[in-house]
Amino acid sequence: DAKTTQPPSMDCAEGRAANLPCNHSTISGNEYVYWYRQIHSQGPQYIIHGLKNNETNEMASLIITEDRKSSTLILPHATLRDTAVYYCIVRVNRAGGATNKLIFGTGTLLAVQP
Amino acid sequence: GAVVSQHPSWVICKSGTSVKIECRSLDFQATTMFWYRQFPKQSLMLMATSNEGSKATYEQGVEKDKFLINHASLTLSTLTVTSAHPEDSSFYICSAQQTGAGNTIYFGEGSWLTVV
Numbered sequence: 001d002a003k004t005t006q007p008p009s010m011d012c013a014e015g016r017a018a019n020l021p022c023n024h025s026t027i028s029g030n031e032y033v034y035w036y037r038q039i040h041s042q043g044p045q046y047i048i049h050g051l052k053n054n055e056t057n058e059m060a061s062l063i064i065t066e067d068r069k070s071s072t073l074i075l076p077h078a079t080l081r082d083t084a085v086y087y088c089i090v091r092v093n094r095a096g097g098a099t100n101k102l103i104f105g106t107g108t109l110l111a112v113q114p
Numbered sequence: 115g116a117v118v119s120q121h122p123s124w125v126i127c128k129s130g131t132s133v134k135i136e137c138r139s140l141d142f143q144a145t146t147m148f149w150y151r152q153f154p155k156q157s158l159m160l161m162a163t164s165n166e167g168s169k170a171t172y173e174q175g176v177e178k179d180k181f182l183i184n185h186a187s188l189t190l191s192t193l194t195v196t197s198a199h200p201e202d203s204s205f206y207i208c209s210a211q212q213t214g215a216g217n218t219i220y221f222g223e224g225s226w227l228t229v230v
Contacts, residue, residue, distance in 0.1 A: 036221075043120075043207045043221035044158070087157075100211060101148055102219055104158040 003027065004088045009109040012082075018075040020108050022088030025069040030092055033064060034102065035073045037084040037110075044087065044104075047073065078112045085109050116142045118210045120222035127198055127229055134194045135225045137208030143188035144210035148219070149181075152205040164191045198229040 005023045012018040024033060032051050036044040048055055048062045050071075055062045061074040075082055087107040092100060117140040127133045137147055145166045150158040162183050163171040170183035182194040191210075195202050209221040 038158075041205070041224070041226075043118075043209075043224045046218055046220055049218065100146060100217070100219075101160055101163055102209070103160060104150075106157050 003090050003103070004105050006086070006088055006105065006108045008106065009111065011111050011113055012075075012078045014080060014112050014114050015077055018078040018082065018110055018112070020073040020075075020086050020088075020110065021070065022072070023070045024088070024090050027068050027090050028092075031090040032092070033062065033068075033071050034089045034091055035060070035062065035086065036089065036102075037082075037086045038107070039081075039084045047086075078110075080112050080114060083110060083112045116140075116210075116212050116218070116220045118208065118220045118222040120206075120208055120225050122225060123223060124226040125228070127227070129199055129229055130197055132194055132196045133198055133227060134192055135206055135208075135227070137191045137193070137210065137222055139189045139210040139212075139220075142210075142212045144191075145188060145213055146211040147185060147191040148209045148211075149183060149191075149193050150207045150209070152207060152224075158207060161193075195227065198227070200229045203228045 032049050034049040035047040038044045047059050050062045064071045085107040087104050089102050119138045121136045147164040149161045152158045160173050161176045164183045164185040166185045166188050172178045185191040205224050207224040209219045211219045
């Protein structure tokens with residue numbers, strides 16, 4: 001079973017920031033938080049990941065609470081092409097092995113409105 | 115990010131036949147690859163973990179004799195659906211772990227299988 005909970009859906013106005021929450025209250029000390037998104041009928045796309053510090057890349061920012069029990073993915077200026085299902089996943093980050101696997105929950109359907 | 119490619123993108127086959135789907139990591143070596151299937155309006159379900167040079171590890175409820183996985187090289191894993199039935203029709207997605215560089219997992223574009 002997925003170890004994260006996310007709201008099933010969210011709306012966001014085009015050009016505004018989209019803030020997607022994720023709860024992972026049972027996260028272990030060696031588990032990272034990963035975010036992927038899936039646009040309809042495509043494979044998931046990697047967005048960002050982090051352990052305890054906030055992270056930023058060209059796609060998004062990841063804010064992880066100090067107790068690591070929740071996080072927020074921020075898309076700073078959402079566009080229509082950001083409409084997708086966003087998945088928050090916790091995972092041990094190491095080379096090889098079945099324990100490395102990504103288990104997907106139901107994710108959040110983000111609908112960016114014009 | 116790193117590139118993972120699947121082939122074919124879509125395939126139609128007759129009931130009782132077998133079909134092979136290829137997954138390649140194009141610009142990195144992947145000792146571990148993963149296979150998922152996804153039904154319409156559902157999330158991805160992990161089928162198996164494929165390790166280069168060894169047997170795949172299947173998730174509970176996935177028939178290993180029906181879904182044959184071969185990971186013979188560091189850049190290629192294949193999934194063969196044997197004796198396909200209409201209920202095997204689904205979206206099959208592979209992913210590959212980039213060893214080092216954060217051990218990030220990247221996904222292919224997916225393959226649509228329709229069994230008629």
